[in-house]
Amino acid sequence: MNCTLQIFLDDRWVDCAEIEFNGGLCQWNHLVAYALEHPDAPLSLAEPVDMDIRAARTMPAFLYDLVPQGAGRRFLLGQLQLPDGPDADFPLICAGAFNPVGRIRVAEAVDYLEKHLARHPNARDLPGLTIDDVAGRSAEFAERMHLHGMLGTGTTGVQGAAPKYLLTHDRAGLLHGDAVLPDGDATQHLIVKLPRGNSAADHKVLRNEAAYMRVAAELGIRTHMDLPTLHGDVLLIPRFDRIVRGGKVVRLHQESVASILGLSGFDRRPSLFDVTAAIRRVVTDPAAETLEFIKRDVLNLAMRNTDNHARNTAVQRVDGQVQLTPLFDFAPMYLDPEGIARTLRWYRPNTQVELTNWADVLVALPVPDSERQMLARGLNQFAVQIERLPDVLEEQGVDHDIIKFLALSVDAQVRQLQAL
Template sequence: MKNVTLQLFNEEKWWDAANISFAGEQMASGVTLAYLPQYIKDVHSYGMTDCWACSVNAPVTMTPIDYESWPALLDDLLPVGKSRDWWLNYLNVSRRSEFEQNYALLTHACMSPIGNLRIKEATSQLNAHNTQRFSINDVAQLQHGFLEYANEQGAAVGGATGAGGVAPKLLLMVENNEVYIDGDFAGKRLSATPYLTKFARNTRSARDNNILRAEGVFYQVLSKILEGTSIETINVSGMMTLEHQSQVSLWLPRFDVQVDNSIATRIGVESIYSMINAGPGSYQDHFFVMENIWNKIKATTQMSSQEFAKQYLARDLLNLAFGNSDNHGRNISFLKLEGDIQFAPIYDFAPMKADPEMVTRLFKWGKDCEEGGIVRFDNVVKELTEYCKPDELMAFLNSLAEKLIGVPVLLEQHGCPREILEFPAIGFNNLESKLANFGVHNG
């Protein structure tokens, strides 16, 4: 029987938290998560599902948690997209079964994913004597020397992030305009800024680069229209968009890392797919997702049901308004804090309706509330009375819609590429009528 050890970072150290055992070597084989007795004894968080738990589905308890098949919790840790491809080739397992691939990735590539979890068996890959530095321009230009270094460090310290998408990504440290890779910074003094650095996806065409340019602009505009609300997005004060020969790199400050008294700490992050234990890329009904998640976090979160509903609906309205059709369950995550669970800042927020791969919405509203890309939010709120009064929800959405009307002007002011501003399928030119069709604006 194969096993791995899950480690959790809290209180300035990594804890051996749980044993994961695999009953067989198939994706459909059973998997058991069992917290280690010493961990339960030491952390005094019995029954909790916050930052001390491996998942909202696995409260800290003596009772093992049995999964009928491969748990989505582990998908959050695995490298995805380009990073997964690199690791499979590096480990020479690209022709193995999916289970064998995933197990190899767990034990070699999951030494430092986003969040406060890692696989202990993978940490032997960490380089403790890493002193090389590169200029930001070397990285933006993807210079050969930097790429060799990145490969030596594990192609981005354990991959991109399971809480993200398929665009090429690197987890980097920046200090005094110099870049280095460090997957073992937690619990140590840190003066550098941790970044998730994205490069254009697909073939890195002019369109692909415009989508990435626009993503950076979107965060700037989001930060303006969300002022005065409890909804957060990427910290734009530290964000950078760099360009070399028309190739863009977007540098996003990580929201899963914070520095307290000069010591770096990691914040727990869990994606919606993990929380509802659903496979990557699966279609879901928003109503089911909301009910499932709320039932799992309501005993821990400090959010009211009203705030939960407003934050959830706001994210979908924003996706629709900005043409972000890539709304799957890895693009919304929750932060797991001490005694609290909150929405993570809005991330992976790009005009994916312009993507040549024709990315479509995977999460949709049931109960005849969504058809042909049109969501009737005035009908949606009537189905959410267990969370919030419909009038209160509509007033919130109406207020957000009023701010959205000015988005095309803000996008232009912040340098959004003309191709994206005028892309027909996104419809910034007729945003006001779109909002009216969504039932959130009277025109």
Template sequence: MTTLDVFLEGVEDPIGELLKLDSGSLRFRYVRDDPPHPISLSMPVREEPYDDVAARAFFDNLLFENIQREQVMQRHRLEFGDTVGLLRYLGKDCPGAISVVPQGDGPAKVPGQFATDYDVIENLDQIMISLRDTRRLPLETSDPSPLAGVQGKIALTRLPDGRFALPKPGLNVPTTHILKVPRRQDMRQVEHEHLLMEIMGDVQNHPVAQTSIFGEGDLQALLIKRFDRVIDGHSVRRLHQEDFCQALGLGPTLKYQRAGDGEDTFSAKRVGQLLDKLGAPAGARQAFLEGTLVNLLLGNTDNHAKNHALLYYGPRPELAPFYDVVPTILDGSVLHQLSFDIGSACMTDDITPEDLITFVEALGYRRMIPALKKRLGAITANIVGRIPDMRGPARKRIGDAIAEQAQWVAAALELDLDIPERDLVVIVRP
């Protein structure tokens, strides 16, 4: 049997243990009954251990499929499904404030002090070029916080004077920002995502991740401020977060509704049940509904369970800011099926007024009252009103995506809107 300690930053002793039994199955158990909060809504604090299904669903989602995981698998001859074996080497820097380390090693994560714990980056241009051209960091640059995704990324820290820095070697202190650098041919993705994040923030009331464009020409990046950090004067600490796959007890391969079966799926009903457990369920429900509508209108059909998260400021979590709002409908190489059904519809152009009502009720509303429908209509009209301004090499395609999506959303809301005619977007169907 192999045992790993599970820590939360700021708590000196382990709050739990992850065990791999001789049979290969996993168990997780809390070793104290007074942690500041559970590690997941899917695993409330209790004395009885959690079985393989529950433990694997949460901890598998901590393991990104990136180059570091591949290197660890090859170096230590580990199988892809050896969760405990992989976390033994990769668990020091899991997402959020959690860490999973060999038994007896002590806490892996500590708060950072800007004045003493970071080295200023002197070669940021070279790092960006390497990420753009190879999707990897230069050999001499260590990765302080490996990240998921297909784009080249690096986690870094912005110091109070504006300079960028990395944690000093051997210190597992927090980073504050993520820098995403696309390939040269995909450089417009930077402006697209930044624009969509701005629109998302403008038209609904829930917070969004703060973004800015860094660089110019054929060397640009999207700079994203991490929302799971708390800066207090000259120090920074992590907040625990979990994505919706973890909170719903779903493995990482079940991030789309179409991948699940029965109750084990990312569906509106399951999301509604999850939102009921939050610190402010009514506000979270309204935010999720409006965020879903805006994602649809902006052409983001890849709004899956790992692109939603919860933040733990206290015992009951809150809905995290929205992030990863990208116009996937412009990508003709991916499926444009919705990440979760709207009523019985799995494509935007299939949504009917009845589907919207069913979706709203599945999220936990008693019914679609006139005021709620009016609010959704106002958001739709606001976004449609931006289409004429979407011109030029980078923004025209965004206008095309909005025009394509808005015609179906407006019909489902029974709105009479003057939607400008734009070039049609090619829809990729199942």
């Protein structure tokens, strides 16, 4: 099975690489014309643009950012009549990666979408939906889901366990499936996120995610200028991999830390020291991004966001600068009925013993002493913000029982940071 990758450059899609998956061997290479014309536009920040042919038993790591997950995966498995498992990942990309987050897509997946829409002529040129249509799961919304078969609304293009749709505002402020609205009509791109399940805890997690994001912004963490908003049991999340400028859509390079670490497959659990090192290799300002990353983990620990896997942190290139993306998927995940434990931890590189004190983490970081001192000062100053957390949580509308539950973890982080 073969596919052609395309990248969005200068307001158009450009063929950039070919991938062949056959007999358990995956080979891929950049197209010669692309390598010559676009040496500074890699598919992954960990993969230089060259003319080499790469071969491995798994797909290249960056492709796993395109693999449909959750509801979109289940839908496509049924459409393709495939059993679930790792062997399904490549066929799923070839059918579902027509509009993923970031600026890469699969040409064959675009063809798959066009064939699907051709089978449903009524799925084109549909009137837009209101936020109330989406939040109330109106008849119009249900019909749209049926006609698009979860494709035009981008369900296959966004990862995670919670049901999500990629929708886009048109010039009249109405919502359409992102894949079926022309760029020239788009004004804002959104992720529409529903609860992971039907339990009260699932609804509580989603309801508090918007408040958690407001808390992070208040404490100075990098967040998107437009924060998520809750509408009933639907969270509207403005996307930060798309920018609308002068009537055109700019698609930003974006990839997970799993990708820049070269991790193929899912449920890989690198040490946070390895994650930090990978981030530092690709970002423009390693010291600043290291401090930002550690601050986010302080908040994860203080506010018990336990779902910190390697695809919940990403980097992006904005106006030539590579940095961590704005914070996302930040919620009280300790409440999740599936009992989600903290996936990534600070394992000392030479002993693999977990470090739980920030002073020990800083000592073990392989950075110059001057930078280590800067990090210590920055985290010590951040203690003032963490000390404010109970009041900020209250002000931003976090549920009272959550605030009460977080008291011990907030206090533990304050004491550690003050000691630096």
